[in-house]
Each structure stands twice: as C-alpha cells, then as structure tokens.
Amino acid sequence: MQKPFRASEDSIKKGKWWDLGWSLVEGCQTVDLSCQNCWARQQAQIRRNQQNPKVRNRYTAVVDNAGCWTTRIMPQWSDLNRPLRRKKPAVWSIWNDFFAEELPIDFQEAAIVAMLHSFKHSFLILTKRIERAAVVLRLLEKADLWPLPNVGVGVSVPTQEFAWRIDHLFKIPAAMRFVSAEPLLSGLDLRRHLDDGHPTGKRLDWVICGPETGRHRRPTRIEHVSDLLDQCVCRGVPFFLKALEIDGRVNKLPELHNRLWDQTPRGPFVVL
Ligand code: SF4
Secondary structure (H helix, E strand, C coil): CCCCCCCCHHHHHCCCCCCEEEECEECCCCCCHHHCCCHHHHHHHHHCCCCCHHHHHHHHCCECCCCCECCCCEECHHHCCHHHHCCCCCEEEEECCCCCCCCCHHHHHHHHHHHHCCCCCEEEEEECCHHHHHHHHHHHHHCCCCCCCCEEEEEECCCHHHCHHHHHHCCCCCCEEEEEECCCCCCCCCHHHHCCCCCCCCCCCEEEECCCCCCCCCCCCHHHHHHHHHHHHHHCCCEEECEEEECCEEEECCEECCEECECCCCCCCCCC
C-alpha cells in the first residue's frame, strides 16, 4: 500500500511530488508575482492551437490570442470521476486553482465527494486563494463533507510577503497542511509556522521548494533554499527539493549538502 501523500518512487525521481494531475479547473487569473510565468497559462496557449476541436475550444475559452487569461473559469464536470476509475493508488495534484472565486460551490462539493469515495488515493490541493478556501471548506464542513483524511491543503508562498497565507491555512481543519515555495523568489522565514508555538496550535506538515522553470525563469538563490532547508531540518519538518538551477540548467531532484531531499509528510494524519 502506498504511503499517504507520498508519490511513487518513479514520480519522485522525476522531481514530482504527485503522480497524476487532475485538471478539474481550466482557466485562472493572475494573483501574485509568482504567476508571471504561469505554466498552466503557457500550456493552455499551446493547446488552443490543437487540431482537435474539443481540445481547441476548451483552451481558446480560457486564453486569448496574446496568451493572456481571458479570466473565464471552466469547471470540468466530465473529469470528476477520474480517480474513481483508477485502481492503482496514486497521489493526485489538482489543477488549476480549486478555490477560484468563480467556481460554483456545487462543483467543489462534487469534487470533494469524489475524493471521499476515492479513499485509496490521496489528493493535494494547492491554492493561492486561501481566504476563499476557508469559506468553501467551512460550508462543506457544515455538510459533513470536510475534512477528509486523504486530502491535504497547501498554500503557495513565493516570497515572505505571502507568508500570511499560512496563518489562514491554519484556521482550516485539514489532515495535512503544506507550503509550496515554488518558485522561491526571496528568502523565507517560516519559523513561526514550523514551530509548535503558533497561536492556533498548528504547524506545517511539509515544505516543498523549487525554482521557476522555462525560458524566462527568474533566479532562485541557493542560499535562500539552504536557509529554508535548515529551518525545516531543525524542526523535523519534511522538506522536498523539487529542482535547482545549477550552471544554467534546471536539475530535477538535486542533491543539496550531499544528499537528496525527497521527504514527504510522515503522518499520522489526524484531522485538526
Ligand atoms: S494561480 Fe496558479 S494557475 Fe493561476 S495564474 Fe497563478 S500560477 Fe497560474
């Protein structure tokens, strides 16, 4: 049996902390500076030129000719049962932002129900819209659909300026809470969120870190990665280093201080 929230070793070797992407939401809107070279937007721009009209229509709706988001958000109702059809346990990462303001709550509810019935899988929901996440998940909690032991919630923290998102994350009941510092664009001081002394009594279960990739990537400073790693190691919080740029090349799952950092949350996953 696969360990909850740990992707297969094949995925991890490729620097992936998930096994399968679950494209539940097409379209997005820029939220912060880390969206500048958004991978999802670039992929949508490529796919809007596809021959297949079904694929083309899906993406022409969400990105325009210039490659900018149209701001239309399209829930993918037809993909809701994908995990239920897969027998082999997997860690699923949900794309794009599951807590986009425009998504109907009915859709979020249906997706959470699909996760509830896919108990052999685990799911990672990463968001930059944690305030909206709190509203949605509170409503689902009232309907006895949240929290779920196989679903982790994380926030993107590309710079110190966005560490406030973790304080909101701590207000949400969840089995596992994580931070993705991808791309890491400044030094981060997360001691307050890694120690036991946070006023909410919560602490982070996992930190993921990596640089920006692609042609227009901005640099991630190795000393910032190293400092974040030290903060996690000192407090026993698992750290996953997805990639590093070394001599102008992005290396997946690289060594840092003579070892790989492919740690994943340890559990037990008690809903708090
Ligand atoms: S929130 Fe994520 S998907 Fe949306 S624009 Fe930003 S990087 Fe892209």
